[in-house]
Amino acid sequence: MAEKLDILSEDFVPTALINEPLPWPVTNGTRADHEEDNPKKMKVINGGGEREMVLGRNVHTTSLAVTEPESNDEFTGDKEAYMASILARYRKTLVERTKYHLGYPYNLDFDYGALGQLQHFSINNLGDPFIESNYGVHSRPFEVGVLDWFARLWEIERDEYWGYITNCGTEGNLHGILVGREVFPDGILYASSESHYSVFKAARMYRMECEKVDTLISGEIDCDDLRRKLLANKDKPAILNVNIGTTVKGAVDDLDLVIKTLEECGFSHDRFYIHCDGALFGLMMPFVKRAPKVTFNKPIGSVSVSGHKFVGCPMPCGVQITRMKHIKVLSNNVEYLASRDATIMGSRNGHAPLFLWYTLSRKGYKGFQREVQKCLRNAHYLKDRLREAGISAMLNELSSTVVFERPKDEEFVRRWQLACQGDIAHVVVMPSVTIEKLDHFLKDLVEHRSVWYEDGSQPPCLVKDVGIKNCICPTHK
Numbered sequence: 001m002a003e004k005l006d007i008l009s010e011d012f013v014p015t016a017l018i019n020e021p022l023p024w025p026v027t028n029g030t031r032a033d034h035e036e037d038n039p040k041k042m043k044v045i046n047g048g049g050e051r052e053m054v055l056g057r058n059v060h061t062t063s064l065a066v067t068e069p070e071s072n073d074e075f076t077g078d079k080e081a082y083m084a085s086i087l088a089r090y091r092k093t094l095v096e097r098t099k100y101h102l103g104y105p106y107n108l109d110f111d112y113g114a115l116g117q118l119q120h121f122s123i124n125n126l127g128d129p130f131i132e133s134n135y136g137v138h139s140r141p142f143e144v145g146v147l148d149w150f151a152r153l154w155e156i157e158r159d160e161y162w163g164y165i166t167n168c169g170t171e172g173n174l175h176g177i178l179v180g181r182e183v184f185p186d187g188i189l190y191a192s193s194e195s196h197y198s199v200f201k202a203a204r205m206y207r208m209e210c211e212k213v214d215t216l217i218s219g220e221i222d223c224d225d226l227r228r229k230l231l232a233n234k235d236k237p238a239i240l241n242v243n244i245g246t247t248v249k250g251a252v253d254d255l256d257l258v259i260k261t262l263e264e265c266g267f268s269h270d271r272f273y274i275h276c277d278g279a280l281f282g283l284m285m286p287f288v289k290r291a292p293k294v295t296f297n298k299p300i301g302s303v304s305v306s307g308h309k310f311v312g313c314p315m316p317c318g319v320q321i322t323r324m325k326h327i328k329v330l331s332n333n334v335e336y337l338a339s340r341d342a343t344i345m346g347s348r349n350g351h352a353p354l355f356l357w358y359t360l361s362r363k364g365y366k367g368f369q370r371e372v373q374k375c376l377r378n379a380h381y382l383k384d385r386l387r388e389a390g391i392s393a394m395l396n397e398l399s400s401t402v403v404f405e406r407p408k409d410e411e412f413v414r415r416w417q418l419a420c421q422g423d424i425a426h427v428v429v430m431p432s433v434t435i436e437k438l439d440h441f442l443k444d445l446v447e448h449r450s451v452w453y454e455d456g457s458q459p460p461c462l463v464k465d466v467g468i469k470n471c472i473c474p475t476h477k
Helices: 078-099 113-118 140-153 169-183 197-205 223-231 255-264 352-388 410-416 435-452
Strands: 041-046 049-054 161-166 188-192 210-213 238-243 272-277 302-306 318-323 332-334 339-341 393-395 401-405 419-421 424-428
Touching: 113 352, 140 161, 140 318, 140 352, 161 169, 161 352, 169 188, 169 197, 169 238, 169 272, 169 302, 169 318, 188 197, 188 223, 197 210, 210 223, 223 255, 238 255, 255 272, 352 393, 352 401, 352 435, 410 435
Parallel strands: 188 210, 188 238, 238 272, 272 302
Antiparallel strands: 041 049, 161 318, 302 318, 332 339, 393 401, 401 424, 419 424
């Protein structure tokens, strides 16, 4: 405390600006690219060969420089005109790219014009959704309305659940697994090898012991392998991630069989916690008659679903619901907010609940049921057409994700924005995907495929990915 402090000079002017040159814009090939002499690199192996990716320097990403306005711009308006032209071109790009959007599970069929009047407000739902804070510009009534809707869908009473609207599907998984870890600090996390990468991210973040469980050819968790791993760790509680639709194959884990396996291995209900990752199909399964039911009447701990996928919210968001008795281990008083908080993020997008509430109110349960039927019907149409064209394809019974051979040309993959893994790619048939769009894709694929294999080369065998009954390569045709 005896350290001498410099006293401000008498001519110090607090409103004066420092006259220093602005930093150079970040562009490829300039100083910004040399901040790290040895950037991390990874190699991606695919059917088309080996492709190198430089982490942090993706070759497909360009920088749109932020430029400083001229001193007289407020009079000329040149800057506003320039920015308007940039945004107009960007909108044109979005319209064009949306025409060829097939590989990722986003519903692009929405119209939220009625909510435009609310975009002028900074709406923040920080803290607990059920406890108002000192920040008055929020949308908690809409958020709680959305949560109640999902609570009814998953059959849990209002006074028995707690939840919130997350900023994305990953946050729902992070929160569900965190609750499980807090309930069982020494528990082991079990997840199938085809679980979303955010599940294994959670294991790393929380320093959890994690057992990766094998899967069946469908992508569903292999309960025989789960049994072996549970019996090898009977002395520790089990925290399970159950997939209601895997990322690549759209496989739905058999929740009832998972619970039965736990019980047969000697795990009582007070020694396991199940989180259901329903990112996409968590909202579709309740409307499919033959689907295993996801309900809190079963011994599960939490369910999460994405709001920007099947629902069609224009910004990433999600819903996470858990049992009230579990959330007490996470909740803390926050004097600064005059509230409590058990969420992962602090500030939360207050606009997302408005979009979700608006869509749920417009469509209702019957509206979503019609859209689910449409998606499943169109997915079967695509699968049948692919096989008629001699292309190996697989569609799980409860899924709208059609898996097929990976296109040989990476430019074709980027054009149609396909998600690929190894020798397979997939199309996720969403409400915004029409028969006309699927026909356009099929025609384009068949035409390109005739060129790719005109030299006599053969398409890949997909037996290891989709099974012998779905592979129609030259060997198994």
